[in-house]
Every structure is written in structure tokens, then in C-alpha cells.
Amino acid sequence: MKISTVLGLAACAALVAFLAGHQTQKATAPEAAGTPASSESRGASRVHTSREATAAEAVRAIGKYASCSKEFSASNAARLSSEERLELFTNGALVGDYGNQEAMLCGLISVLSRDELESAMGILARVRSQGNAQAPEVWKSLWQQWGKLDPQGGLEHLRQGGVGRTTVDARNMMTGWLDTDAAAALVWAQQPGKGSLEAAAAALAISKSANGNLKQLESAIQKFPEDDATAKACIDDYFDQASLVGKDQTAAAIYDQISPELRPAAWSAAAKRIGYGNSADAKAWVTEHAGDPGRNYSELRDLFRTLSYEDPAGTVRWATQLPYSASADSISPAVMPVVSWLERDPEAASAWLKTQPQDAPWNVKIDNR
16 A cells, blocks of 8 residues: 555544544533533543644645545534634645545535635635646635625625636636525626626526526626626627527527627627637638627637638738728737738748738738737
């Protein structure tokens, strides 16, 4: 048997003894304050004190040797003191293997208090800054616990930004909130004017409330002002739900079926999703729909990058033919493929640029990069 396995099993045994000590103390404690303790109870107290002395060692051992981590359940974590839970959390955060991290920390996170969550977030941020990343499931558990215990505090953490704040985290936080108070979560979600992270959380609440009814979801989206971040996030959820309706529900088909009032908001979502598949199909779709309201070339960076990798010169020539208006578009569609071409083949790209008018929008953008 490997040394690490032996030590891991020993750590498990130490933790079991420690937890048993808690139970022994409860079973032998005097029933009322001031009641003289018997010699047996004094002996039990001494045993418990001894176990308490080794508790920290057990916690540290488990943190170092995670082979028994799956034995560590939420019920076990609930018996530890706050200090012990956070010590165990710190050691678990230092574990490199994602599977062991998840097994050690997720049950522990489920019993953390609000104040302990604050400390846990700081621990993860510190450990991450020192070079050890955390498993996605650990972040998921942490944010869901935030949503269950303190959604407003979780939202404040999202607003602050920083380590571990993504749209996925925001939606995990909302999942926890929906589990405990779905009505309050929906009321909050329906308010406009949110930032991108909060909007991602709100979109989950709104799409869940529609229960798969696409028309109901469309109606909910239309209640938001034009260009509202939550409405935009809801469009992505709309495409997700609509794609499950039938086998022919492609992104292009969903775009055609969505309410005309929402089609401008759906343009970018459709173009990006089509680009996840066949790039030639995406190129054809953008060509066909480039004149539609709502086009947004700036959100198609991944598509332009893919097309440029396949055929840099051809992609640039195609992009220069797409409709462009300085007042309507934040960027010429040719700028991104030209930049990609310059990075991959600067000699050929520069030679082509010399043939272009000086006032071409891609020349202006490139000169001012």
C-alpha cells in the first residue's frame, strides 16, 4: 500500500475519532449547570479534550492526503467548528487533483455559513493567485450556496468583479436562489438595467419561469427596453430552449421563427451559433442577413478568426463587400480579418493593403490600432 494511502486512511481514522469525541461529550455532559460531574464524566471529558487536541492534525492530514476525501460528507463537516471547517477548506483548496478537490470541498461548502462563505471566497482567491486553480464543481457549489443563504450578498460579489466571477458563476448563484425563494428571484430578475453578470443570472430566472413555453419567454423578453442586457442574455436561453423542440431547429430556423420584434436582438446569437458548426454555412448566412436590423459585426470575432484561418485573403475580400455604415456599425467587418491576415502573413496582407483606397475603413482602423 502506498504511503499516501496509508496516511490518508489514518487521517480518516483521526477524523472519525474526533467526531466520535463530539458525540461522547454530548452524551456524558451534565444535565444542568452546576451539577457535579462524576468520575466517569470527568474521564470522558479528558478523552474528548485529547481528541480535540488532535483535531487540527486530522484536518491537516486530510487536506494533504485526500484518498479518503469521499468519506467526508456534509454531515461530518457540520460537526466541526467554524475554525476547523475553514482550516479544512484551506487545505482542500491546495489539493491539485480536481477530483479530490471536489470530493473534499463540495460537501463542506454545503454547510458553510454566510460569514464562512466570505472567508472561503478569500481563501480560493488567495490560493488561485498563488498558482493552484479550483475545480469548476467547487466554484459551482460555492456560488449555489451563496444563492441559497445570501443572494443579495452574492450579487454584490458579482458586481465587484475579480477572481472567479463569470456568467456561469452568476447563473450558479441564481440556481441556489431559485431553490430557496424563486418568487423573490423572479421579481428581481424582471427589473431592467443590470450589468452583464447580473443579467446572466436574471436570464436564468426568467427562462426557468417560462417552463419551456417559447411564446411566454418571448413575451417576457419584450417587456425589457431595447438593448437591455437581461433581454440579450434571455435570447441565448431562448435559442437553447428552441433548439430542443425538434431535430430541424437549427439556429437559422430559430431566427426565422422568432417574433419579428425580437429578430434584431437575435441576429448576433444566430450568427455565432451557426458559426459553431459549418463556417461556410455561417458565411452564407451572414451574407444573406447582413442587411437585417440588428447586425453586429463586432460580436463575430470568433467567426471571422475561423474564416481567416481557413482563407485569409478570401475572407478579407468577402468582408469588404459586406454592408457597412460608419454611423450604424462600430467596426468595419473587414477590420478583424485584415488584422488576422497581418498576423499570419504580414507581407501578403501589407501588399494587399497598398492596393486599397486610403480612406477605406479597414485602412483607417489598422492605422489607428
